[in-house]
Amino acid sequence: MYTIIRKSLLELVFSGSFMKRWNDKLRPMELVEVDKQGHKMITAWLLFMLSSRNLSLDERLRLGDEIVEGGLFDYFYRLVITDIKPPVFYQIKANPADYRKLTSWVLDQLRPRVTPLGEETWERMTKHLMNPVDGTPARRILLAAHLFASYSEFKLLKTLNRADDEMAEIEKSFVDRLRGLEDLPGVTDLLAGNESVLGRFAGMCGHLRFQKRWSQTPRIPETSVLGHVFVVAAFAWFFSLEVGACRARRQNNFFSGLFHDLPELLTRDIISPVKLSAPEIADLIKAYENRELQRLVMDPLRTNGLADVAGRLGYYLGQETGSEFTAAVIENGRARVTSSTELSRDCNRDELDPKDGELLKMCDKLAAFIEAYTALRTGITSDQLTQACWRIRQQFHEDPVVAGVHIGALLADFA
Known part of the structure; x- marks a missing residue:
């Protein structure tokens, strides 16, 4: 049996190691997309664990599939629209016609690399990206995880950018949007940070971005343990689909x-x-x-x-x-x-x-x-x-x- 997974898909996943984040701000270190995705999905798992405690096996597995696939689909989307700043993207997303045009173009770029995963996966990805309904449990968990991971990055560069007029507004946006999701089990703990065991653990996992792999060997790009675990997880998901x-x-x-x-x-x-x-x-x-x-x-x-x-x-x-x-x-x-x-x-x-x-x-x-x-x-x-x-x-x-x-x-x- 020959693999359906191709080199191009694996390289697409890894390409987030090149993608810089917060590149219009003074940064204590390079922040890259694949690290943020690792922190986001770790946080999503924590929220998933708490939200699924009272679900049946079938309900829990259905929610888990939606969270993992939704996280990967959103990552692929992000890789294509890399140069669009969040405020601009949110304005595009607020206009359904503009959003559908942009998303159609994104899907065209992704099709050659993602379709080897199968037609059913492609259809789920198309549906997920073309219909960004934020009210489902999986999407709300992913949104909370995204906000927490991005806010954690923001805190790293906050003190270095005190003269930047945008910083107060950016922080308020993160906090307000997370508070709007506090009905999700665990979000209050995330906001509490080190005062909560869950928040402390989620924050601790984010520290894996500080640990560089191959530390004795110069490389481009440098990769962290946090980015590496996300890449391994994505590969494991793809090959799991392949073997049924x-x-x-x-x-x-x-x-x-x-x-x-x-x-x-x-x-x-x-x-x-x-x-x-x-x-x-x-x-x-x-x-x-x-x-x-x-x-x-x-x-x-x-x-x-x-x-x-x-x-x-x-x-x-x-x-x-x-x-x-x-x-x-x-x-x-x-x-x-x-x-x-x-x-x-x-x-x-x-x-x-x-x-x-x-x-x-x-x-x-x-x-x-x-x-x-x-x-x-x-x-x-x-x-x-x-x-x-x-x-x-x-x-x-x-x-x-x-x-x-x-x-x-x-x-x-x-x-």
């Missing part, structure tokens, strides 16, 4: 991708040669990560009415199964290790709450490959980047099919 994953499985794959590097909040992005230098070193790092994760993240969540959030994070991070890259299902309330073969053959059912391991690991390596490949294509010559591309190509040359995905054929497109 059930709704629970594809959502678990997306959110596992989004959180798979969460421990790096506590340890930084430790390069693979250090992690793999000796088994004792790897074990030491893992033990430290688990201890600090419990102390700084899990325990505060559990003791403040968010045990379900902590439990779900634990499942994504493989705390019961030993690794975030282990395939698993939930049986009798406990996580059980399984194999990719069993997962696809016998466990691809919503009620088993399955998540992939090999597929997620493959997406992690594919994202690293694209980071290195793109840097080389932009003219950065480096032994580390060249060797990384070669190692990943070799691995998938020897084992070209991973979790039902023909990754070897896909990498062959990257000449």
Whole structure:
């Protein structure tokens, strides 16, 4: 079976690493679109967890699909209209005729890259973008997450732009619009910031943008851990669609991708040669990560009415199964290790709450490959980047099919 995913779609997702944000303001660091999207979708997951507590399985899965797809569709749209400032875009959106003209043009630009995902996905994307009704639960969650992630960026540059007359108005707009969504569970906590455990955790996740990947290797573009996890999550979603994953499985794959590097909040992005230098070193790092994760993240969540959030994070991070890259299902309330073969053959059912391991690991390596490949294509010559591309190509040359995905054929497109 040959993959339906193409190089052009993967590069479209990664292109947000080049897209600068707040580029008309003085900034303490470069803020890029893919980082903001990572923070937005982490926040959307938190709001989704709280809003779905009393829903049936089918209702929860339907809402989860709408949130993930809606977030990806909005991201694609944003990539195309990159040069339109928000105030101008909101004026265009207020005029239905103008908005439809702009959106038709955007869809024309996206069609060649997105249609390989299938006609049904394309139809859902067209419907989502052409009919921006903000009143649905999924759209309201995505709007709140978008506002919180953007407001978090604003706070980073606020003190550097005190002489800018726009700043007070921009901040008021963020706060007023978030307060207008306070009927959504969790939004009040987001506004409370560090005074709330949920707000503190959401803000902490945003700090992953400060941690640069490949920190010892010059690259263009530089990428952060926050942007990387979003890219991995998006890849996991696309490949889950390709292999026919059930709704629970594809959502678990997306959110596992989004959180798979969460421990790096506590340890930084430790390069693979250090992690793999000796088994004792790897074990030491893992033990430290688990201890600090419990102390700084899990325990505060559990003791403040968010045990379900902590439990779900634990499942994504493989705390019961030993690794975030282990395939698993939930049986009798406990996580059980399984194999990719069993997962696809016998466990691809919503009620088993399955998540992939090999597929997620493959997406992690594919994202690293694209980071290195793109840097080389932009003219950065480096032994580390060249060797990384070669190692990943070799691995998938020897084992070209991973979790039902023909990754070897896909990498062959990257000449």
